[in-house]
Amino acid sequence: MRNDVLLDDDRRERIGIDEAVFSQTKSDDQLLAIARQAAASGSGRLFTRLAAGQFAAIDAQLAGAMDYDPVSRTGIIGPVMPRRNGGRVAIVTAGSSDLPVAREAARTLLYHGQAATELHDVGVAGLWRLMSRLGELSGANGLIVVAGMEGALPTVLGGLLPLPIVAVPTSVGYGVSGGGRVALESALASCAPGLTVVNIDNGYGAACAMLRILPAVTAAATARARPHG
Template sequence: GSAPAGPARVALVAAGSSDLPVLREAERTLAFHGRAAHHVVDVGVAGLHRLLRRIDELRGFDVILAFAGMEGALFTVLGGLVDVPVIAVPTSVGLGVGQGGRVALQSALSSCAPGITVVNIDNGFGAACAAVKLLNLADRAHPLRGVRATAH
């Protein structure tokens, strides 16, 4: 891997600080692939104003990885507000009826916001790998945009 170069094109959005271990796994995976990431933390829908205050900033990224446990409402809200790919990462936050992340996973899978991609519970690595592939595809389509564009 290489150190991240160029501007961050991936936003890592966490509902709360309990989601940070999975977010950090995704961040390390992106860094290994030379991709910088920008954090937006503590924007869960229980305080919707916090997310809305940052939404214009989030619309500037090419890919958003969203991390949430509990009921996973962040995925649908974010997916309805941005026009870039959102990769939902359900986290095992939330006890009891949250079933170790299964409720957030089911929420992500049944979201009414179209176009959300979903990875398994606590799979920050898989989400980051999907983001890298999306960025690689975008770089091939627009070589001058990407940090690590390849000549064809």
């Protein structure tokens, strides 16, 4: 029994969201031990911030056990969770450079059985691109909005649509916007009421926030749809 790896196998039962393995600061040896435990248990595990070299070290020992996505740097071992009856999430990016963070959110939702669609490169610098997709976005039950630079997209969408919005500032940008602090402060200071804001580049956190929000949204929609009397 290792004393440096202690997985929270009961988290799904407690809160409905599995523990993810944050891989960036872990050694290949630690990751391989976790991957072996996940593969042996058959319960599944999501790995985030998993570099290509770290995946290669796991795959060399457990060939084919992990589904790896190099864009989001996420790996999934074992089965994903059963499909949720939680409506649909739309993941929206301001620019193509925001795709890795958005894809991390998408893969987290996929692992947890939540349906999602992705709409990319609809930032406010070309407002027509966003306006042409509003009809499609309005059919979602919640939005994850990913934007760097000045981070205006979550505020604009928050003023146009009545949906729950989770804003994800990214570290994309030149000069003062590089590192994501400008986009983060823009989201926190937004004049659009009710935005949920997660930390810079935290696609995983955005997906988990949406997983907590959606049950209440879909329950309210179901209650409104029931005939009265």
